[in-house]
Amino acid sequence: MQTVSENRCFGGVQGVYSHSSDACSCDMTFGLFLPDAAREGEVPVLWYLSGLTCTHENAMTKAGAQAWAAEEGLALVFPDTSPRGEGVANDEAYDLGQGAGFYVNATQAPWAPHFRMWDYVADELPALLGKEFAVDLDRQSITGHSMGGHGALTLAMSLPERYRSVSAFAPIANPTASDWGRKQLAAYLGVDESTWAAHDSTLLMAEKGFDGPVLIDQGSDDQFLDLLKPEALSQAMAAKRQEGTFRMQKGYDHSYFFVSTFMEDHIAFHANALYS
């Protein structure tokens, strides 16, 4: 593992690190904020998964999350959104290939050799963090924005007892029924739609739900409402009697101005679960 940069930030350290990834068969870069509290012992971990076109860097510089994580004594992990590099398959579209991993393990050519973001986020990166940093892997929670909200929700529901709480900002909530989903799931997983269900938050919510609290924020003026389909997830949460909160935030759009506005609430929500 190499240190790309370390900046002092809210009493802690905002680091960027790269490492050779077995899951993705390429070098991967991630951001990690460690609060001052990590100098005295292991701290709980909040994962933040980013959206389409993002790298590890977007949320790290624009979400304003470190202020609240420092206050609560939480580590923040900012993984990249896909494998990258010259030998890695790509597509001209912004919503497929590099920057658009969708947090799945691809089974189809040309994606299968590198696009294994599920394994990377679920297994490889947590193991690396536990080995290299003062983080307590028994206390993890997860959040994300847009495609990253999709990733957070699907990982949380598929890995019981891994995360104590899950939240999302404007998640892609029903990808098997959306152009943000059908195209990518077909490309990565193939045309047999039965393989897609494990990567649809609405379907997972209906089937199994999440054994802990859920918080969803969605802007009412989001320019991608038709693609995100928040009503499908909201309906499924209520039908499942899922412990949780779904908030429609009047006037907010899809940008980081929306995400940063409600970041304090999300981090307080996760801290409450992680310290209880």
Added chain:
Amino acid sequence: MQTVSENRCFGGVQGVYSHSSDACSCDMTFGLFLPDAAREGEVPVLWYLSGLTCTHENAMTKAGAQAWAAEEGLALVFPDTSPRGEGVANDEAYDLGQGAGFYVNATQAPWAPHFRMWDYVADELPALLGKEFAVDLDRQSITGHSMGGHGALTLAMSLPERYRSVSAFAPIANPTASDWGRKQLAAYLGVDESTWAAHDSTLLMAEKGFDGPVLIDQGSDDQFLDLLKPEALSQAMAAKRQEGTFRMQKGYDHSYFFVSTFMEDHIAFHANALYS
């Protein structure tokens, strides 16, 4: 004036606007955050001047200032750092020309026709804001980072009674004695160094000081300490018996991770002056 974008943010609106500037003889773009309180009446204004290579956008997306401005009911103005465009002179160096206006009125070729950032920030943009938005120009304060800290301090000391308080993050504090200053002041103002003194915070502090509170934050691990020369300003403030605070923040560098860490303090400092 044209609206480039408006995003709902912390209960208010983060806007980006462009207009034809008489001072700079080109189109100029600026960011303006208006808190929710501006819907009910005029709100005080905090100016944020950015550093080398920045546009109106950097602080707007990375400084985390809107959270605190919303809480305090302050407007935030984010001007660009220079004139821009195809007809505007430029230089290959990152620290001269576009993105490096240094908040002066250039008198020398090829800069004089457009590089009039002093007049733009001191006169033209405030007048436009007063005409178009619910801002109270009788209550203004100013801050900035690096080159923008230089701009904030020199404007504040040169325009008595304009600003109620001034602060800076890692300002270029003594440009007449620094490679961040001598090169640019010579290019924009000419080789007669007597014209430079009006644009050196340390010299202005020694000569006149500021009739209000001053707050300076500087990171002890700033990679540009030799160019910023904080010790010169700190000495001048103490010698002048200037009302103010100079803080050396251990371990912080020059980045926005530093700026965002202390933004809450700066906004509370200005709010205290603006509401007293």
